[in-house]
Amino acid sequence: MEEKVYQTYVQVLKEELVPAMGCTEPIALAYCASKCRDVLEDEVISVEIKVSGNIVKNVKSVIVPNTAGLKGIEASVAAGIVAGKTNQILEVIANVNDEQKQQMREFLQKIPMKVIPIESECALDIAIHLYGKNHQAIVRIAGYHTNIVYMQRDDEVLYQSGVVASSDSSLTDRSLLNVKDIYEFANVVKIEDVKDVLQRQIDYNLAIAKEGLENNWGANIGSVILKTYGDDIKFKAKAYAAAGSDARMSGCEMPVIINSGSGNQGMTASLPVIVYAQEEQATQEQLYRALVVSNLCTIHQKTGIGRLSAYCGAVSAGIGAGCGIAYLKGGDYETICHTLVNGLAIVSGIVCDGAKPSCAGKIAASVDAGILGYYMYKNGYEFKGGDGIVSKGVESTIRNIGRLSREGMKETDKEIIKIMCD
Structure with a gap:
């Protein structure tokens, strides 16, 4: 792929996947x-x-x-x-x-x-x-x-600063992000260029997820999922992501690796992919490449939405995780596109009403949608352009989500804040 695009993608991962x-x-x-x-x-x-x-x-x-x-x-x-x-x-x-x-x-x-x-x-x-x-x-x-x-x-x-700070203007240009290049980048990236940042994400986020499952944190969504539904991989993937949030939203003092400014998004984009990789005994290289897909697909969606909005960021990350899982299981570019669109069609109505224990439940629902989006396509089913906010083509649908969040949900955001303050 073009050297400019390659280096941009490497830098975006380094800027976004940082500890907090x-x-x-x-x-x-x-x-x-x-x-x-x-x-x-x-x-x-x-x-x-x-x-x-x-x-x-x-x-x-x-x-x-x-x-x-x-x-x-x-x-x-x-x-x-x-x-x-x-x-x-x-x-x-x-x-x-x-x-x-x-x-x-x-x-x-x-x-x-x-x-x-x-x-x-x-x-x-x-x-x-x-x-x-x-x-x-x-x-x-x-x-x-x-x-x-x-x-x-x-x-x-x-x-x-001489720049109006209404966007991430000092960061690497995100306009080069698109699903086709993300898929190609995941295939060709030199592992040494991304290994350190991704291994740190694996180590940090897996550690806090285990803490969330083993001890009493928040509403214990992660452990409730495992107790209720068992440890089938689809439930385990949701449980680990939710458990990390259980701990983090309730004051756990362990660091996580964030994505697009959010620890919940960082855990949601990574933990389901990590759990799937462990279950299927994938190689470390396969896991790294799948995490490239999940993280960059999350960042790509969030670029149009913004850091904070009335649109729940867990949705973007859960769908990103679905894309990473699809890649890990051998999915091609078309598979990832359909996974992303299918997932967005299911859960794009979830609102953000602040950081708190219920984020873990929203994370579980979003990961579920990402996984379901993948299995829909594997079974020959998909949501098509014209179905609600879904447009023909993955990039058009992603743009619709950004528009929905930035423009359509402005008043929703204000009303949520009023309700919370009341």
Whole structure:
């Protein structure tokens, strides 16, 4: 394939498949707060936090790891100020001791903190203003979880991005992504170019899935699936993906490898493929190539949707996993196309109402749709262009999903946030 496309795909995987500990929206808040504390260089006496509605939605109900069970925007910011190590980025609060956990609670009790919801062109928008005894500082993140676009100390602007942060503008161009090239790339990629990032995904995400199955986390969707339906591979694939979310949404302090800014998406895109590979005794190379398909198909769908929206990201990842499984089982380009379209036709109505334990149930449903989409095509059945939001051609259907999310679900997103805040 073209060298430009090849190198772009390698870079996209390296940019997207990165480690994070905890739900990425609370961690983005902690990262922003930690950076702002570094800029301030003073004792914090009050805090002002401006956040877009999707940040409110995705932080409200999830436990922040390494805080002894704290939830919410204020807790996330307090964790970053008290214990954040800014250079660890999305693992900013990965190393916290018991004394710091107590200091977080004291900070929340003593320091005035004001949260201000804002209207923003960015679904992901965070601005933290710290007031110290002698100085003040502002840091803003927008567009994606680590994208610092503005820093100020007192009256001096230290940094300001010249680009409106309504998209992942500083990342590698995603417009080159398409299913045909993804399939070709998976066939020809040199394993040494992707091995490290994919092996880390296997190790991290499999570890937290096992934790979710073996212990009491969240609503225990993963273990309920296995207890209820047995360990048939189709159920086991759903259970492992759900179990990772069970643990992560309820404060498990193990890191995961994310996809498109989300740990749930990272686990959903990878764990079903890993489980299938183990069951069918696939080679490590076969697993790597299947993970290339699942991850890039997920990223391709999410590019048109955006990082945060009213459209559940688990759907994109579950369908991506279905594509990876199809590839692992010998499926060709046509098989992957039909798997993707069939799966999207089934579950594209699932809404995102924030990060919380029920994400695990949505993950299970999405993985099920991805697997069903594959077996439909294997048995000679498919959803065709003109069936609802399905258009002729896989790329047309993917574009429809992006349009549905960006345009059609704007008001849905606002209403979800209103309901959650009420």
